[in-house]
Amino acid sequence: MGNKYKHFVMLVVVSLVVLLLSACVSEPKTETVVIADSNEVSNADQSSRPFQVQKIYRLPERFANRGQLLGWSSGDAVIASFGAMTILKRGTLERLTYPYEQGKVISGIGKVTSNTILSPDGKYICEVSPSSLETTLKLISLQDGKEREIDRISTRNESYVQYVSWSANSSYIGYLVENLVDNGADSLYIYDMGSQTSSKYQLKGIVKGDTLLSVNLANDGRSVLLQLLRAKQGQNKVLTLGKVSGKNIEFQYERQIGGDSVAWMNNNQFVFLGKDSSLYEYDQRNGELSVILEKVLDFEFSPDRKNIAYTVYDQNITYVGKVQGRNILYNEPVYRGIVPKHMYWNPNNKSVLLQGQKKLDSLQTSPMDSPSEESLIIVLK
Incomplete structure (x- = not known):
């Protein structure tokens, strides 16, 4: 009996081993695990994309x-x-x-x-x-x-106040005072919201025939970007970096530009559109110039400087992207159909207000017709 029982147990063990091995060979359960892992990565990628349109609100026509x-x-x-x-x-x-x-x-x-x-x-x-x-x-x-x-x-004395603008942190107001009598006597005034005082600075580097176009102050109120038409460069548009030095604004950097939009990323780095439609970043600490986007028509950074809304040439599309160092990631299209002339991020960095012309309708053939304006708010999630 003992030998028969041992023989029976051995047969059962062998049979179980054979069954388990055949099951492993014939039914590839491991494949489902691999697919599941792959799906998890895909879902993680989707959820990590920072820009998805949650809602679009069209503003009333009168606005x-x-x-x-x-x-x-x-x-x-x-x-x-x-x-x-x-x-x-x-x-x-x-x-x-x-x-x-x-x-x-x-x-x-x-x-x-x-x-x-x-x-x-x-x-x-x-x-x-x-x-x-x-x-x-x-x-x-x-x-x-x-x-x-x-x-x-x-x-x-024929003085005119022009180009009033705020620093991005709402701490300073800059405004140009142009004197038409005394050539070269244009001044930049900077108002400090904290001290509630205004300081006057002479612009060193503006010559007869130059035409000032805009002012853009850094958040520390010590640096300023001026756009102007340079007489000595055939009235080409240039961007100049000026620094407060005593009672003067001393120019330290100049470059021809192709667009109107400029922005400070911080007190040392600023972004502008070049003549080649590339979006450049310049760092005044080391003089380094970098391209961060190409074929850009216009752009606007969010208040925290972590996001960007922009348009490109030959497209009626508004994109948003995430700023990471000198790179723009994701580049998601969020709206098609208008060419924005104004873009405003809300203070929460989650919504973009666009205003611009609707795309021309194919039935709009009369030369007297002009496309109407449209204003809309894009809420992102």
Whole structure:
């Protein structure tokens, strides 16, 4: 009996081993594990893509075609002026909040001119009010309507205030004062929101025949980018980097450019469009110039400088990308059908306000026809 029992056990063990081996050979279960791993990677890639369009809101027609959009006053509200067609004719300010259907006049704010600039943080507007004797610059709080005068420039000697702009952190306001009597006496004024004082600087490097076009201050108020048409370069458009030095702005870098948009990434690095339509970044610490995108028509960085919205030549498409060092990643198309002339990121870095012309309709054949404007908000997730 003992031998028969041992023999029976051995047969059972051998049979089980054979069955297990045949099962491993005939049924490739391991393949499903590999496929599952592959799917997990794909899903991870999808979820890691930072830009997906969650919602698109079209602004009312009057905001697109009859108002002057100024930008965002908060994460879910935009500001526009109505009726201020010139700097001598005043209009009203309206706020359009989520779900962006009906604007309301901002209470406590008086009539404003067309030369009204909204701060990047949406808390203030800077208004320029000219008269026959002087030009006044003042700050108006959008929260309580309180006003503060920044400066009062006499216009008796044919001086003109131009190109008022904010630094990206809303800490400084820059404005040019052009003197038509004394050539080369153009000055840059920088107003400090913290100290509530304005400082005047002479521009060293502007010569007779040069035409100033814009001002863009760094967040520290010590560096400035000036766009101008250089007389000695056949009126080509150039971008110059100026640094505060005593009571002067000393130019330290200059390059011909092809577009209007420039942006500071930080106090040392800035981005601009070259004549070849490439998007360049320049680092003033080491003089390094890098290409970060090609064939760019226009661009706008988010307030935190981590995202970019841009358009390219020959396409009615707006893209967004993620900034990583000197690289733009993902480059996702988020809207087709208009050529934006203005792009505004909201303070939360999650929505982009676009304003531009609709793509021409094939039925629009009359030379007198012109495409209408469209304004829309793209909410990203």
